[in-house]
Each structure stands twice: as structure tokens, then as C-alpha cells.
Amino acid sequence: MKHLLVVAHGSRRAASNDEVRELVYQMRRHNQAYDRVDCAFLELAEPSIPDGIQNCIDSGAEEVIVLPYFLAAGTHVVNDIPDLIRGKQEEHPEMVIRQVGHVGALPGMIDLMLKAAD
Amino acid sequence: MKHLLVVAHGSRRAASNDEVRELVYQMRRHNQAYDRVDCAFLELAEPSIPDGIQNCIDSGAEEVIVLPYFLAAGTHVVNDIPDLIRGKQEEHPEMVIRQVGHVGALPGMIDLMLKAAD
Numbered sequence: 483m484k485h486l487l488v489v490a491h492g493s494r495r496a497a498s499n500d501e502v503r504e505l506v507y508q509m510r511r512h513n514q515a516y517d518r519v520d521c522a523f524l525e526l527a528e529p530s531i532p533d534g535i536q537n538c539i540d541s542g543a544e545e546v547i548v549l550p551y552f553l554a555a556g557t558h559v560v561n562d563i564p565d566l567i568r569g570k571q572e573e574h575p576e577m578v579i580r581q582v583g584h585v586g587a588l589p590g591m592i593d594l595m596l597k598a599a600d
Numbered sequence: 601m602k603h604l605l606v607v608a609h610g611s612r613r614a615a616s617n618d619e620v621r622e623l624v625y626q627m628r629r630h631n632q633a634y635d636r637v638d639c640a641f642l643e644l645a646e647p648s649i650p651d652g653i654q655n656c657i658d659s660g661a662e663e664v665i666v667l668p669y670f671l672a673a674g675t676h677v678v679n680d681i682p683d684l685i686r687g688k689q690e691e692h693p694e695m696v697i698r699q700v701g702h703v704g705a706l707p708g709m710i711d712l713m714l715k716a717a718d
Contacts, residue, residue, distance in 0.1 A: 486717065490671075498672040501704065509710050515717075547717040553608075553671060553703070554616040582717045585671070586619065590715065592626050594708045596633060599604065599665040599700045 485543040486516040487534050489563060490551040492523030499527040502551060518543070521551075524558055524566075531563065535570045535579060545578040553586035603661040604634040605652050607681060608669040610641030617645040620669060636661070639669075642676055649681065653688045653697060663696040671704035 488509070490502040506521040513519050518541065522534025529537060531548075538546045548567060550559045564581060571579050585591070606627070608620045624639040631637050636659065640652025647655060649666075656664045666685060668677045682699060689697050703709070 486714075488713065493672065493674070495672075495674060498674055501672050505704070505710065505713075509714055512710050513714055515714060519714075549713060549716050551671060551713075553669060554611065554613075554619050556611070556613060556616055580717075585709075585713065585716075586623070588712055588716055590708070590712045591703075592623065592630050594706055594712055595606065595623075595667060595669075595703065596604075596627055596631055596637075597708065598667050598703075598706055599633075599698075 483517045483542045484515075484545045484547065485518045485520065485538040485541075486513070486547045486549060487531075487538060488519070488521045488549050488551050489531050489534070490521060490523055490527075491558065492526035494526055499523065505551075516547070524562060531566045532570055535567070539570075539574060539577060543577070545580070548579065548581045550581065550584040552584045555584060555587065559584045601635045601660045602633075602663045602665065603636045603638065603656040603659075604631070604665045604667060605649075605656060606637070606639045606667050606669050607649050607652065608639060608641055608645075609676065610644035612644055617641065623669075634665070642680060649684045650688055653685070657688075657692060657695060661695070663698070666697065666699045668699065668702040670702045673702055673705065677702045 510519045522529050522531045628637045640647050640649045
């Protein structure tokens with residue numbers, strides 16, 4: 483069982499958090515690679531990242547891919563998210579919990595943006 | 601002459617602004633649709649969005665496509681950037697200055713993210 487967890491910053495503005503949830507809902511509909519796709523938030527919205535990872539584990543995941551929904555490799559991507567993952571990894575050494583590149587650095591981003599105005 | 605202007609929030613962290621500049625540099629290399637691809641920043645980095653649009657005009661653009669490098673349709677995307685565009689549009693009524701969807705809402709984003717962990 484392989485789960486994808488999209489982790490966003492979280493906002494005081496409920497509509498921004500809902501925009502992330504809607505994106506994840508659309509991802510689920512198009513998904514063929516993962517047994518489950520969910521989201522979690524660094525702050526200001528629920529579930530937290532540790533709770534999001536725990537939900538994956540509780541529902542049977544053996545591998546959790548954590549995808550930071552961030553444009554820049556700032557301290558959240560470089561320090562905060564890895565720290566939270568490390569904490570859950572220590573609690574569950576049998577799990578594979580793996581952070582992949584943040585959205586802003588995904589190789590397809592360049593083509594996606596160049597096609598934006600078509 | 602059609603120019604693409606990628607507009608980011610801007611950060612106190614120079615590396616984040618440089619990450620945007622590097623992305624735009626890569627876009628230039630892959631670009632076939634625009635006569636020029638540049639970036640501008642809402643705050644905290646240079647050039648500003650009005651200056652970025654003006655640079656396009658000064659270098660011969662007849663059409664400027666403004667692409668918000670934002671994940672959420674918050675007040676920056678919905679109010680601030682349109683206001684700045686409107687200001688330049690009023691100064692230059694002969695120009696076409698057009699804002700397109702923010703990065704988080706681009707249709708290809710879902711597939712891009714689903715492929716992130718491949």
C-alpha cells in the first residue's frame with residue numbers, strides 16, 4: 483500500500499485550504515499510481531503533517547510519499563517538513579516515509595507554465 | 601511581440617527570489633511561444649510588477665501575458681495583481697496586458713504532481 487500525502491503550508495483563509503483539498507480531490511480522480519491520495523498542512527489547517535502521516539499508517543500504508551505543495555525551497559521544505567517526517571519515521575521504523583521534490587522544482591513545471599497562456 | 605511575465609510574491613530570502621529567476625531562465629531556454637520571458641515581484645524583490653510590465657513595453661512588446669507564480673487564488677492573485685495590471689493598462693491603452701490563471705490552478709498541475717514520485 484503506497485499513499486501520496488500532499489503537504490501544504492495552510493492558511494488563515496479557509497478558501498485557500500479548500501483549494502488544496504479540491505486539488506487533492508481531483509488528483510484522486512486521476513490517480514492510478516497510489517492506493518490513496520490525501521493532504522495535510524504545516525500549520526493553520528487540519529490535519530497536521532504528523533496526523534496526516536498517521537492516518538496513512540492507520541489505513542494500511544507501507545509507504546508514504548510526502549509531496550510539498552510549495553513553490554520555493556524555503557525553510558519549511560528544507561527543515562520543517564523533514565523534521566516532522568523524521569519524528570514519524572522514528573515512531574514507525576518499519577515504514578517507508580519519503581519526501582520528494584517540492585512543486586516549484588518539478589521538472590514538468592517549465593512546460594506547464596509555458597503552456598499556461600495557450 | 602508577445603512577452604511572458606512570471607510574477608512571484610518575492611521573499612526576504614534571496615535564495616527564493618533566485619529560485620524564481622532560475623526557473624524563468626530555464627523557461628527561456630525551452631520557450632518557443634514568446635519573444636521574451638521575464639519575471640517580476642509583488643514585493644521584497646526587483647523588478648516590481650509595474651516595472652516588469654514597463655520593461656516589456658520598452659523592449660517592444662505589444663502583448664504581455666502575466667502569469668502569477670502563486671499556488672492559491674488569494675488576495676494577491678484576485679486583487680493586487682489585477683490592480684497593478686489595470687494601472688499599467690490605463691497608462692498604455694494600446695497594449696494588450698492579460699493575466700492568466702495562477703500556477704496552482706493550471707490544468708496540468710494534477711498530472712505533474714501525480715508523476716512527482718515516479
